[in-house]
Amino acid sequence: NAGVMQNPRHLVRRRGQEARLRCSPMKGHSHVYWYRQLPEEGLKFMVYLQKENIIDESGMPKERFSAEFPKEGPSILRIQQVVRGDSAAYFCASSPSGRETQETQYFGPGTRLLVL
């Protein structure tokens, strides 16, 4: 039973380029959360998605960041026109359907983004 998959594991971009981070949830999971971990800090919530729906994006920066979770395929976190301050580890977590089991989230290995 494969866990949460994220790719790439490491991503280097120059300022102004676009970064695309992918997350495949665990089999049977339909809820995806994205978190960002800045250097020497804890994780901060960014966005919560279910298939084809954004449920809570209260942690997403208003500009340059977007997320989707299509009916087929992985969830994508997209950062346009990256800046050095976007350098961080981005973690995806998934949880099963159903409110009671919704709370246990299983994390992927993360994508470490470095903006030069």
Add this chain to the structure above:
Amino acid sequence: GNSVTQMEGPVTLSEEAFLTINCTYTATGYPSLFWYVQYPGEGLQLLLKATKADDKGSNKGFEATYRKETTSFHLEKGSVQVSDSAVYFCALSDPYTGKLIFGQGTTLQVKP
């Protein structure tokens, strides 16, 4: 709003010492509480959880009790090993959306 506060690290212990990492929270409603562990260069792994007051979560010798009266969820282990060296995160889940709110993390270093 909801928040989690952990004791600052790093915490440095000798092997077989007793471990306590303090965690307190502020929340509306009745959140679940979690401890996650992060090894260098890896993602977070769920260590233990508790879903209601007075529940005790336990795993791999670690345990934590959900204390509503003191709004705390302190992590304890009776005898740490070198392999326990990692960063430990306390978290609560928003009872409405399930999103996790994390403390800042506590680095544990265990020396032989």
